[in-house]
Amino acid sequence: MRKNQAMAHRIVLLVLDGVVPFDLGVPPQVFGAARDGERNRLYDMRVCGPGPVHTEAGFTVVPDHGLDALEQADTVIVPGIHRGGPVTDGTLPDAVRTALVAAARRGARIVSICTGASVLAAAGLLDGRPAATHWAWARRIGGLYPRVDWDFDVLFVDDGDVLTSAGVGAGVDLCLHIIRSDHGADVANRAARRCVVPPWRDGGQAQFIERPMPAADGSGTEATRTWVLERLAEPVTLEEMAGHARMSVRTFTRRFRDETGLSPRQWLLRQRVEHARILLESTDLAVDTVARRSGLGSATALRQHLHATIGVAPSAYRRTFRHAG
Known part of the structure; x- marks a missing residue:
C-alpha cells in the first residue's frame, strides 16, 4: 500500500436493517472519487454492521466488518433506513448505540444521510443540536425525537463534528461539502465531475418539498x-x-x-x-x-x-x- 493510502482518512459506513441502497452507495462513489494531485485516494472506505441486513429494496447486504470497525473510524456515516426501531419507536440495539457513542466520544466525525439521522437521534447524539433529514419523515421522526432541533427544509446541516443531510441527492451534496471542507474546492469539484453531479449546492438551500x-x-x-x-x-x-x-x-x-x-x-x-x-x-x-x-x-x-x-x-x-x- 502506498504511504498516502495508509494515511488516508478512514470512513466507516454503518449499515442497519432497512438500509436504503442509494444512501449506502453514495459515500463510496463520492469519497472514492476524491483524489490528490497524484490520483491517489484521499479516503479509505469500510462498511460495517451488526451482521447481514435486509435493504428496503428487497436484497441483503453482508458487511465486510463488524461493529468493532467503528473503533478505527475517523468519520462514521449512517445511511438512511426505512424500517427498524429508530424510525418506528425510537429504539436502537444496545451494541449499535454503544459503538456509535464510543466513536463520537473518541472524536470521530459523525454523519448521517436522510433517515440515518434517526439512528443518531436514537443514540442520543443529536440532543440539543440542529439536524436535518428528509422532509417527508418530519412528522414521524420529529415526534420521536423532540429534543433535536430539526430543520426539515434544508439540504444538510453542518454542526461541526456532527453533520446530517436530507434525503437521496442531498447525501451527495453533504459528501461533496465534507470533501470541500477537508481538501478544498478543487478536489471537491474534480470529485463532482468524476461522479457527473453538480459540484455544489449550499446546505441551507431548501429541499424540494412537495408543494403546488x-x-x-x-x-x-x-x-x-x-x-x-x-x-x-x-x-x-x-x-x-x-x-x-x-x-x-x-x-x-x-x-x-x-x-x-x-x-x-x-x-x-x-x-x-x-x-x-x-x-x-x-x-x-x-x-x-x-x-x-x-x-x-x-x-x-x-x-x-x-x-x-x-x-x-x-x-x-x-x-x-x-x-x-
Whole structure:
C-alpha cells in the first residue's frame, strides 16, 4: 500500500436493517472519487454492521466488518433506513448505540444521510443540536425525537463534528461539502465531475418539498435568477428583479419563494456570499476586491456576512482552504 493510502482518512459506513441502497452507495462513489494531485485516494472506505441486513429494496447486504470497525473510524456515516426501531419507536440495539457513542466520544466525525439521522437521534447524539433529514419523515421522526432541533427544509446541516443531510441527492451534496471542507474546492469539484453531479449546492438551500407547482408556462423566476447570477457584482434591487420577470413585486416575491424556499433578498445574499467563498478559495484577490466582485460592497460587509454564515473571517477562511488544498 502506498504511504498516502495508509494515511488516508478512514470512513466507516454503518449499515442497519432497512438500509436504503442509494444512501449506502453514495459515500463510496463520492469519497472514492476524491483524489490528490497524484490520483491517489484521499479516503479509505469500510462498511460495517451488526451482521447481514435486509435493504428496503428487497436484497441483503453482508458487511465486510463488524461493529468493532467503528473503533478505527475517523468519520462514521449512517445511511438512511426505512424500517427498524429508530424510525418506528425510537429504539436502537444496545451494541449499535454503544459503538456509535464510543466513536463520537473518541472524536470521530459523525454523519448521517436522510433517515440515518434517526439512528443518531436514537443514540442520543443529536440532543440539543440542529439536524436535518428528509422532509417527508418530519412528522414521524420529529415526534420521536423532540429534543433535536430539526430543520426539515434544508439540504444538510453542518454542526461541526456532527453533520446530517436530507434525503437521496442531498447525501451527495453533504459528501461533496465534507470533501470541500477537508481538501478544498478543487478536489471537491474534480470529485463532482468524476461522479457527473453538480459540484455544489449550499446546505441551507431548501429541499424540494412537495408543494403546488408553479405555472409551467415560462412565467417562473428561473430566467431572472440566471440573469442575477450573471451580474452579482452589480447592485440589483427587488424591483429590478421583478421587472425583469415582468411581474409585480408582490407576485414575483411569492413565486420566487415558492420555487426556491427563500425570499429574493435572502437568495441573492446567499449567492453573493458563496461567490465570495469561491473567490477566497481560488484567487489571491484582496478581501476588498472579493467583496466588490461579489456584490457585498466592502470588506466589512463581507466579514459580517461570512462570519454570520460559517463563523469565520475571510482571512481565516482563505488560510483554512489554502492549507487544506
